[in-house]
Structures are given as structure tokens and as C-alpha cells.
Amino acid sequence: MRVTLLTPLAALVGLVGVIVVWMRVRSARRAREVCAALGLVPAAPSRLVLDLVPVGVLSLVLALAAAQPVVSRLAEKTGRGNAEVIVVLDITRSMDARRAPTEPSRLDRARAMAKELRVALPEVRVGVSSVTDRVLPHLFPTLGENAFAAVVDRAIGIERPPPDRRTRRATALLALGDLGRLAFYRSSTARRIAVVLTDGETVPVDLATLRQRLTDGRVATLWVHVWRPDEALFRLDGEQDTSYKPDPTSSTAIRRSAGAVGGLLFVEGESAELAETVRRLVGGGPTEVQGRELKSLQLAPPLAAIAFVPLLFLLYRRNR
Secondary structure (H helix, E strand, O other): OEEEEOOHHHHHHHHHHHHHHHHHHHHHHHHHHHHHHHOOOOOOHHHHHHHHHHHHHHHHHHHHHHHOEEEEEEEEEEEEOOEEEEEEEEOOHHHHOEOOOOOOOHHHHHHHHHHHHHHHOOOOEEEEEEEOOOEEEEEEEEOOHHHHHHHHHHHOOOOOOOOOOOOOOOEOHHHHHHHHHOOOOOOOOOEEEEEEEEOOOEOOOOHHHHHHHHHHOOEEEEEEEOOOOOOEOEOOOOOEOOOOOOOOOHHHHHHHHHHHOOOEEEEOOOHHHHHHHHHHHHOOOOEEEEEEEEEEEEOHHHHHHHOHHHHHHHHHHHOO
16 A cells, blocks of 8 residues: 655645644733733633644644545456456547537547446446447456546547548448457457447448448447437637538438347436446356556545534634
8 A cells, every 4th residue: 555645735725723732822921921020810821722723733734635645456366257248439520529619529428428437337348449430449358447447538639549531430340350350459359349339420321341340250239329300510719610500310220230139228317227238248157356556535625625624613602
């Protein structure tokens, strides 16, 4: 186990408490001198203690919280060895469509569903790929949840990389056949599953060829239609790009593709149903240790909450 301070210099905020304690001690000393000169009874020492201890605790806790301590450790990852899932995200230009410039895009919503699926499958190796007119691997199937989230958030983006051809529609679902032909899965993996998140605005597909390639590769597919009819593309200035119109036939196209390869079709909002179906396809089986992953816990939020205890005590004493 290791403790790391993300912002150690911020702990200097605790010096404010040191100054307050010093000023309170000087004030108490001066009060005792005045009482001695006037023949009065000074305040009990316990009163000073009750004032200083909460201030000291408050300063210490706030200093630690400001330093942002993080406790990290390497934990063994145990998972299934006979099943792998690859989440395929459509990154063509139409996936940037949204209802308004400030609304989440289709790709944003697809990212969210992908991460929800990853969380729901803690014992299954899950990878990330993108599709335009070709399928590219970004993360081979792994048990690492941190790696998965980092790749989905930072490596997946609209046309990153761009398609080889520049046409109005760049999504070519036939490219998904490469999942069965190339080494996207380990050769020893018995249960291979691909979850495709796309808006379905695709070029015509040779479904017979796609079905054959996926069948040869023993890849089962699940399809998620991420699309709304009232979405548009927007330029950087916030103005609508009138050259793009949502394709009303996209639902038919994706339904035909899913049906041709024996896949199941889902829509947005069916994350729980999608995860349950993947678990059913993965089935049961033995688990084994497959490496280690860094687990971390940020202590700043609970420390900040603890700081309210001495603060409330000080307010209580002040109002008495």
C-alpha cells in the first residue's frame, strides 16, 4: 500500500490554523496578566484547551484534504479465461450528431453505455475497437477497468483516425467481419462476443459475406442503435450544419444487419438488458488470476467531511 499526495504544497493552508492557535495563546496569556493586575480570577485552562484542540484538528484535517492524499495498492484481478468481449464504437462523423450544441452527442451516449457494460462485467475480459470503413483495435480484451475507461474517454473520438474514403456515409459494417478474421480475440478464447454501438447510417453491406466471416471466427454480435430522429451536426460556432440530415432508414439497416448475422438489437436506455444478455452469452466457467491492477482511493472527500465535526463544535461553543 502506498500513500501519495497529489498537491502537497496545498497543505500549507494548515498554517492558518497555526497562526490562529498562536494568536489565541497570546490572547489568553495577556488576559491572565490583566486578571492578575486587577485581582480577578482568570478563565480555567480547560477553556483554552477546548478552544485550541478543535482549531488544531480542523487545521490538520483541512491541510490533509488540501494535499489530496491517495491510497493505492496493487490488487490481483480474477476473471474468466474462456470468454472475451469487444465493444466496437462507431466513430464516423454522423456519431457527432446531437439535439443541441450543448447536448451529448451519439458518441458521448455510446461511451456511457460502453462504460456501464464494463462495470457490469467485472470478471470478463473486455476490449475496445472503433469502426468507420475499417475496424481498429484500441484496447485488446482485458480485466483492467481503469484502462478500459481511459481508452474510451481519451482514445475514442470522432474520426480518430479518419476513414480511408471521404463519402457522405463512412460507416461500413462489412468491416466488422475482420473481428472474425484477424487476431482481435485470443486464439484460445471459446466465447467471443462483439457489442457494436452505431447509429446505423451505413453504406450498403454484403450481409452474406459479413455473416460468413463472423461465423468462421465464432463471433456472436449484439447491436445497439444510438440514434434519434431530431439530431443534427453543429459547427464550432454553434450553427447547424445543413449538409447533414438524420437517415430515417438507419433503424431498418441496423435491424437487417443484426438479423442477417443472428445478432440481437438493442436501443439506448437498455443498458441493463444489454449487460444481462452478454452475461447469458458468456455463461458460467472457472475463474483464474489474470494479473494485477492498481486500485486507488481518494481521501480528500472524506477528510473534508470530517472537518465539519470540529467546525460545528466551535460554532456550538461560540453560540453558548
